[in-house]
Amino acid sequence: MAKQRIVSTSINGNPVEFLAAPRQTLLEVLRDNLDLIGTKEGCSNGNCGACTVIFNGRPVDSCLVLAVEAEGGELETIEGVALTDGLHVIQDAFLGQAALQCGICTPGFIMSTKALLEENASPSEDEIRFHLAGNLCRCTGYDKIVRAVQQAAEGVTN
Amino acid sequence: MRDFEYEAPMSLDDAVALLSGNPAAAKPLAGGTDLIDHIRTRRLEPDLVVDVKKIPDLNVLELGDDGLRLGAAVPCYRIYGDPQIAAAYSAVADSCRIIGGTQIQSRASVGGNLCNSGPAADSTPSLIALAARVVIAGPGGRREVAAEDFCTGPGQNVLESGELVVEIVFPARPAVGGSHYRRFIPRNEMDIAVVGVGAAVELDESGQSFVSARIALAAVAPTPLYVEAAGAALAGQPVSDEAIAAAAAAAREAATPIDDMRGTVEFRKHISGVLTERVIREAVARARGEETGYRIGQ
Numbered sequence: 001m002a003k004q005r006i007v008s009t010s011i012n013g014n015p016v017e018f019l020a021a022p023r024q025t026l027l028e029v030l031r032d033n034l035d036l037i038g039t040k041e042g043c044s045n046g047n048c049g050a051c052t053v054i055f056n057g058r059p060v061d062s063c064l065v066l067a068v069e070a071e072g073g074e075l076e077t078i079e080g081v082a083l084t085d086g087l088h089v090i091q092d093a094f095l096g097q098a099a100l101q102c103g104i105c106t107p108g109f110i111m112s113t114k115a116l117l118e119e120n121a122s123p124s125e126d127e128i129r130f131h132l133a134g135n136l137c138r139c140t141g142y143d144k145i146v147r148a149v150q151q152a153a154e155g156v157t158n
Numbered sequence: 159m160r161d162f163e164y165e166a167p168m169s170l171d172d173a174v175a176l177l178s179g180n181p182a183a184a185k186p187l188a189g190g191t192d193l194i195d196h197i198r199t200r201r202l203e204p205d206l207v208v209d210v211k212k213i214p215d216l217n218v219l220e221l222g223d224d225g226l227r228l229g230a231a232v233p234c235y236r237i238y239g240d241p242q243i244a245a246a247y248s249a250v251a252d253s254c255r256i257i258g259g260t261q262i263q264s265r266a267s268v269g270g271n272l273c274n275s276g277p278a279a280d281s282t283p284s285l286i287a288l289a290a291r292v293v294i295a296g297p298g299g300r301r302e303v304a305a306e307d308f309c310t311g312p313g314q315n316v317l318e319s320g321e322l323v324v325e326i327v328f329p330a331r332p333a334v335g336g337s338h339y340r341r342f343i344p345r346n347e348m349d350i351a352v353v354g355v356g357a358a359v360e361l362d363e364s365g366q367s368f369v370s371a372r373i374a375l376a377a378v379a380p381t382p383l384y385v386e387a388a389g390a391a392l393a394g395q396p397v398s399d400e401a402i403a404a405a406a407a408a409a410r411e412a413a414t415p416i417d418d419m420r421g422t423v424e425f426r427k428h429i430s431g432v433l434t435e436r437v438i439r440e441a442v443a444r445a446r447g448e449e450t451g452y453r454i455g456q
Binding site for chain 2: 001002005021022023024025044045046047049052055058059060061063064065066068069071112115116126129130131132133134135
């Protein structure tokens, strides 16, 4: 077996070191080694976006990143989104618009939305739909998710 | 996933040494959006994965008087994220905007898309249309091949044992030039091309005649297909429905697709002509600086 390596990262603003074998994906390490189980496994092949995390400022599918690639990198996961005194505006919007049912895709959608709004504070509906094309939801039919992103963009917390 | 070793060399020489030291069992890793999935499904079984993203040569993205240098590991988002590059080499930017979703574009590279050598690769027709050359490094030194000569069959290319692609170099764009790539898919996003067409045109100063043009197709042959005859049908001709129809006919003629779940031979040949016409018109509009109607998912 290939030797495990020590990987030094920042996760949600905190320095984190972990051991990882080259064969382990970032998703596996987040969930199985670091107990950050908010990030979900859906398809494990880069189609569904359930495992989306923000890696060095960009949304990525953590199932398609080797954990050892995170060396020196900055990671944001769903666990880092809520504020200390309440939910993030995006989380509020998803609740307010009932933009989830089973909830498995939701952490991925929220991370993708966060990345979108950091880059484009007032996206059009088209831009929202294309930006979120890499996130699949089998429950909602997407319209409620799009409305949630629009609400979040307006900063409205109904 | 199956076990493998991982190295992340900081220099091209070290990468070549690692890849050529174990050529049958080593694979370069750029964005990993295909490689990691292929390892997981055991389509590939490398013993060593060589992460090439820390090598400066493979991260170059430079627009200059001589043209564009695009490092093999540069992810898609950096290309369309640079307004000057997206304007001058718009076919490549068009390709990068439709390869997978946002998460994939954060990681996937044009170099990786080329090296996978899939017949339906969305960026390769743009490279061919823009007359790009592929810079390869290996144990025998450096060499260059034209983008249209890189792929040799489905999943096959000219890379020899221990070689890797360093960068893709594009000549400077003409004063009155435009380019475009689009594909046909039965949905708006996140699909594999049924047919894809890339075109680059150069017009005369008046913008009324073609000086030259290059056209390449995806998903209609065992490799991305350079259709020299389609460009020849435009060169020296006034920009007219007749000239564009002749180029479209040449593209339709050159296409040798297969029947599969995405489309029939007849349909793919037909679409090759339709898309070629539309892509040329868009490239002409861009060359003229006109407002164009194209948007993703159209």
